[in-house]
Amino acid sequence: MLFRKLVFLISLPLLVINCGGTPDKNPLLEEAKTKYQKAENDTLIVSKAPVALKEAEEELQKSRQLWQDGEDENLVSHHAYIAKQKVAIARETAELNAAQDEVQRAETQRQKVLIQARKAEAKAAEKRAKKALSEAQKERQRARELARQVNQLQAQQTERGLVLTLGDVLFDFDKASLKPGGEQAVNKLAQFMEEYPKRNVMIEGYTDNIGAAIYNKQLSRRRANSVRQALMDQGISSNRIQIRGYGEKYPVASNNTEAGRQRNRRVEVVISDKNGDIQKRSS
Secondary structure (H helix, E strand, C coil), X not given: CHHHHHHHHHHHHHHHHHHHCCCCCCXXXXXXXXXXXXXXXXXXXXXXXXXXXXXXXXXXXXXXXHHXXXXXXXXXXXXXXXXXXXXXXXXHHHHHHHHHHHHHHCCCHHHHHXXXXXXHHHHHHHHHHHHHHHHHHHHHHHHHHHHHHHHHHCCEEECCEEEEEEEHHHECCCCCCECHHHHHHHHHHHHHHHHCCCCCEEEEEECCCCCCHHHHHHHHHHHHHHHHHHHHHCCCCHHHEEEEECCCCCCCCCCCCHHHHHHHCEEEEEECCCCCCCCCCCC
8 A cells, every 4th residue: 555655656746747738839840840831932942952951851850859759848949940040041052052053154244243243142141151050050059068067967857847856865964054965966056057147946945744844844944045045155146046945745755654754855946947937836
């Protein structure tokens, strides 16, 4: 019976996630689809920039597949953004190639004058194409760096976003002071927040159900505040940090065993999305 309860409690967050679902559409993906379809129907692009158009199609297919597979929306948007940029590159490349073809066909003096104008347009188109590609590459690098930073934090993706968990072993017994291991985790979090100044955090403290509920709530808030103060000591503005003390509410394991109680004694740091928004608890 105890084993069944444990399985139920462990599975409950997954059920909440599934019930929440995902949005029907990704705005950036839909925009990329529209731009690609328009380019696909443009005979100039199809004839003058087939390779570039194919590359755009491949990136769009990646984004679609990631979306269908329920992958991280940031990754979906990343590939959709690249697809959109590659459509722009295809259009600029087609214009460049068309201009170059016209240059080759020019035979008269009047055409020579026109050629010079087309050459200028071609250079501008090439410059725009290179700029678009450079921006896409920078965006890809930023996405990789974000993934690396999250991996270093050992944060987990949940229905509320990225969550970093500081276990009970990182605090002194029945105290709110962080041990060295906890300070190291906070230092990594501070570095992440410095790198991404638009990201905010919600620090939530939790306890097991041993002892008075009011004392547990106070202890959980003190521990959350301890993490908040450690971040502020690292130069993170207090305006970017919220705290909550939930005490024995929202257990992640059974309080009937020591192992379960230890898992419940924790501090969770919920990292906001790129706009600084943090999803509230649904229950």
